[in-house]
Amino acid sequence: MTQHSEPARQPSTTRVTLRGPAELIDSLPYLLGYHPDDSIVLVGLHGPNGRFGGRLRVGIPAREEGWPDIAEQLADCLRGSSSARGDRPDGALVFLCQDPADGGSGRAVMERLRPLAQRLRTACGALDMPVYEALCVSGGRYWSYCCPGSGCCPADGTPVGVPGTSVMAAAATYAGVRVEGSLKELTARLAPLGPPVAEPQELALDLAGTALVPRMLGEVDRQTVRAETLALAQRLLDRYRAAPTADLRAGRARADARDDGLLSHEEAATLILGLQDRVARDWAAEWMEGADAAPALRLWRALARRCVGAYAEHAAAPLTLAGWVAWASGDEPGARVALGRALDLDPEYVFARLLHSACNSGLDPEPLRQCLRRQRAERTSRAATARN
Structure with a gap:
């Protein structure tokens, strides 16, 4: 089968x-910006040459009862998001990516997922x-689920080959498209911290909740707490901005660990709870570009990791902020991962x-940036008037 595509997220006309x-x-x-797994x-x-268009990724539901619904939702979403841009798909590709559990085989995974593939094809x-x-x-x-007969493909599958050796890989590398690792690795950067941090952090969250x-x-008092939340966020943002940028060649885990060390348990708890207020969260979203973007993204990720134990769902706010800053900065894969994690925790987090829908639909974040710039300017003007 031959498909034509352009390197992901590149405006070039090179095919x-x-x-x-x-x-x-x-x-x-x-296409995704990371290696999908369990996806x-x-x-x-689109068109007679099969130009790549919209793409969707979700986790594979563990329970087969959910497969019919997810198949219909994905098909409808793929058509809807593309149609919104005036470019309805003429066809689709389906990939089911899941490694076998310990002691299992790829062939067994393939057979178990066959009904899901059929549901997706039908939908x-x-x-x-x-x-x-x-x-x-x-x-x-x-393995291909579209083979015309049992003798078409080897029963034990065909080796994938050496990653990064296709013409797509060469073109994408030349165009500067980066792959940020696997989905598991990206998600791990947002996961709650474990011992020895988790227990004292949860206690700090308990105490902060009692007070706030x-x-x-x-x-x-709500207005005062909002102002205090913004002031604390500004101090921490300045702290992250002043800290030297980590060398990612030493590993993202080490860079994240250093960022975690910049936050005390009490500071993290106070800011996490303060950001549960929608207005305070919207004010925090104003740190989205220029010199603010990189330290803000590091801060929101660090806060998400501090949402431990009974406070896991509180991470929806910092995760959404992290997703917004990533999207506004051009990191669509990172944005989708953070926003997807927020929705896993709270599917109704508006x-x-x-943001997730807009990012997946390929919309430009600039209109929202403009709105937040106006909001910030108006709030700053009101504060100046009040002081005078």
């Missing part, structure tokens, strides 16, 4: 031609988006839902 399933699979990290990936195809076909290829990638091998929550429920 590359992908021939066969192995090259399609090797293109995935460049359903749908890619829209896309019902919306006039025929699936031209559906691949299972597991244990370094792949009653104040946040009163109208007068700000995360709106």
Whole structure:
């Protein structure tokens, strides 16, 4: 099978031609910005040459009962997000990426996921988006669910090949498209910290909640808490800005650990709880560009990691802020991971839902940036008037 595509997120008109399933699979990290794992990936195809369009990724539901619903939702979302841009898909590609558990085999994974692949093919076909290829990638091998007969492909699958050797990889590398690692690695940067940090952090959150929550429920004190939250965030932002930028060649885990060390338990707890207020969170979203963006992203990630124990769902606010700053800075893969994690914790978190939908639809973040700039200018003007 031959598909034509452009390197992900590049406006260039350079085209590359992908021939066969192995090259399609090797293109995935460049389309998504990371190596998908435990994932359903749908890619829209447009025109007679199969130009790549919109792409969607979700985790594979563990329970088979959820497969029919997720198949219909994904097909509808792929068609809807593309149609909103005036470019309805003419077809689709399906990828099921899941490595076998210890002692398992890729072939067993492929057979277990076969009904899911069929559900996805049926759901896309019902919306006039025929699936031209559906691949299972597991244990370094792949299988096609679209083979015309049992003798078409090896029973034990075909080796995926050496990653990064396709023409797509070469074109994407030349164009400056980076792959940030695996989805698991990106998600791990946002996961709650464990011992020895978790226990004292949860205690600090308990104490901060006792002090702050009653104040946040009163109208007068609520305004004061918002101002205190913003002031604390500004101090911490200055601290992160002043800290030397970590050398990522030493590893992201080490860089994150250093960022974690810049926060006390009490500071993290106070800011996490303060950001549960929607207005305070929206003010914090104003730190999104220029010299603010990088330290703000580090701060929001560090706060998300401090949402431990019973406070896990409180991470929806800092995760959404991290997703927003990443998207505003051009890091769409990082934005999708952070916003997806926020929605895993709280599916009804409206700000995360709106940002996630906009990012996945390929919209430009500039209109929201303009809105937040106006909001910041107006708030600054009001504060100056009040002082005078």
